[in-house]
Amino acid sequence: MDIALRYVEQHREQWKLTTADIADMVVSDNYQTRHNGATHVYFIQRHASIPVYNAIMGIHIAADGKVVFATSRFTRDLAGSVNTTDPVISAYQAVESAARNAGVRIGEPLRLISQNGNRAFVFDKGNIAKSEIKVDLMYYSHPLKGTVRLAWSVILDQVDTPDYWSMRVDAVTGEVLQRQNLTVYCSFASKNDECHVHDDHCQTQDAASVTGFQPVKEALAEARLLADAAYNVFPIPVESPIHGERELVINPQDPEASPHGWHDTNNAPGPEFRITRGNNVHAYQDSLNQNSSINDEPNGGDLLNFDFPFDESQEPATYREAAVTQLFYMNNIMHDVMYHYGFDEPAGNFQRNTYGNGGTGNDDVKAEAQDGGGTNNANFATPADGGSGRMQMFLWNSAGGKLLNVLEPEEIAGAYETSTAAFGPEISATAITGEVVQAFDDTNLPQLGCEPYVNAAEVAGKVALVIRGQCFFEEKAPSPTPFIPIEDDFTFDEIDEGGFTFEDDSEAREVFGSALDTFDSTPATDPFAPEKPRTSILSEA
Structure with a gap:
């Protein structure tokens, strides 16, 4: 610490800082990296004991006591730049401003859970957040305007999206000065550009069959003499199923990063969990987008044998256990590898x-496999140390193209990217066209259509619209009705199955029978158009 303080005093003029700029700073973190003995000291700049957002100074000291690297984001002439030390709006009003900025409306008033003086507050999540809402008073130094404004820092884990907002709300005007999304997404060029092409930057190679499932009980019987856990996964450095085979890995944990294995939480030999949960990660399926486990995690039993079938030709629901196991494995691998590069407990890694x-x-x-909150994407929210990261892995559409053409209404008309379905006939040059009607069954999740439709009469002769998930397509498709399975958050550009098309009128009638009696045969571009006005149309572009 003395080395760091001396370095700051000796170099403050080099950073164009005054004595007052460093007089009220405090240590925010101080730890040593074990693998190389380096010490890392971080200071936070303050004025009148109020911290400045992101005004951090880092002094990094080698094992021999020499400063090898230093950075400063301190604000120059801080005392002469601040606008006030007293907020005009309350912490609660700042939360209201943040909610408006995020596009959510507060229902019932939020309950104050805790308060530390008049500068730190914690509110209940209410109907706008997935976790408690933290509000702290600090300054925000605008990097372009050169102004320093008193602000409330609001942490909002938005309830209806994966977004995890960190916002600075002006403590005088209520304006949102700055916001940062703590959730990182895999982004694409446009909303309809759903096919992420890796070929421009990566080399790929074909692999032999990777869908076969071979039980490993016999191998485990001998391996158990030496090992404690087994996982049937695509092991590193295998990037994906097209890059290599699944393998049984035995005790893959690093003995220093995870000394008691991946299922420990009490720092003593023996697992506390026999599911895909442990000290570093809790992995589970979240197909219903509930952002929590429904207690159906893969169970390895007393032998910790996580050996589950995977067949990529089948629907994802058939291999959820394998998917969750893979996600559990990969998160733990990342934890253990990064541990040796300094991302350990003092550095703020993710451990229970x-x-x-x-x-x-x-x-x-919290790692969520086959998450129902979207498609063709993934994200990772990373709050401050002490807050669990949340990783969401969405399902991906098969290669397709603009196979869906909406004809009416005009405001959403156009061709949309879709995938081809593993269920039903292949897409052909002749399209099926019809009015789209949302189907409902008589369950607590009626839009899934897993049970007989309660509005069967309304659906008859039309294209049924149902939400994908929970059951197989065969259960959702009550012959003779064509249907479109969609994602829970429905917009036309997120439809992920192309429906049905047929070579000719007779083939369609053989499959759908009397349901097509209400359709008239018309030219090939619109073979089964209904006589009455249409609202939205399923056809091939």
């Missing part, structure tokens, strides 16, 4: 138990 090594615990990653 820090095993007495410093840092803040209770922040294992």
Whole structure:
């Protein structure tokens, strides 16, 4: 610490800082990296004991006591730049401003959970967040305007999206000065550009069959003499199913990063969990987009044998256990590898138990496989140390193209990207066209259409619209009705199955029978058009 303080005093003029600029700074973190003995000291700039957002100074000291690297984001002439020390709007009003900025409306008033003086507050999540809402008073130094405004920092884990907002709300005017999304997405060029092409930057190779499932009980019987856990996965460095084979990996954990295996939480030999949960990550399927487990995680039993079938030619629901196991494995691998590059407990990594090594615990990653919150994407939310990261892995559409053409109404008319379905006939040059009607069954999730439709009469002769998930397509498709399975958050550009097309009128009638009696045969571009006005149309572009 003395080395760091001396360095700051000796170099403040080099950073064009005054004595007052560093007089009220405090240590925010101080730890040593074990693999190389380097010490990292971080300071936060303050004025009148109020911290400045992101005004961090880092002094990095080698094992021999020499400063090898230093950075400063301190604001120059801070005292002469601040606008006030007293907020005009309350912390609650700042939350209201943040909610408006995020596009959510507060229902019932939010309950105050805790308060530390008049500068730190925690509110209940209410109907706008997935976790408690933290509000702290600090300054925000605008990087372009050169102004320093008193602000409320609001952390809002938005309820209806994966977005995890960190916002600075002006404590005088209520204006949102700056916001940062703590959730990182895989982004694409446009909303309809759903096919992410890797070929421009990566080399790929064909692999032999990777869908076969071979039980490993016999191998485990011998391996158990030496090992504690087994996972049937695509192991690193295999990037994906097209890059290599699945393998049985035995005890893949790193003995230093995860000394008691991946299923421990109490820092003692023996697993606390026999499911895909442990000190570093809790992995589970979230097909209903509930952002929590429904207690159906893969169970490895007393032998911790996570050996589950995978057949990529089938629907994702048939291999959820394999998918969750893969996600559990990969998160743990990332934890263990990065541990040796300095991302350990004192550095703020993700662990439920820090095993007495410093840092803040209770922040294992929540990894959600086959998440129902979207398609063709993935995201990772990374709050401050002590808050669990949330990783969401969505399902991906098969290669397709603009196979869906909406003819009416005009405001959404046009061709949309879709995938081809593994269920039903292949897409052909002749399209099926019809009025789209949303189907409902008599369950607590009626839009899934897993049970007989209650509005069967309305659906008859039309194209049924149902939400994908929970059951197989065969259960959702009550012959003779064509149907479109869609994602839960329905917009036409997110339809992920192309429906049905047929070579000719007779083939369609053989499949759908009397349901097509209400359709008239017309030219090939619109073979089964209904006589009455249409609202939205399924056809091939």
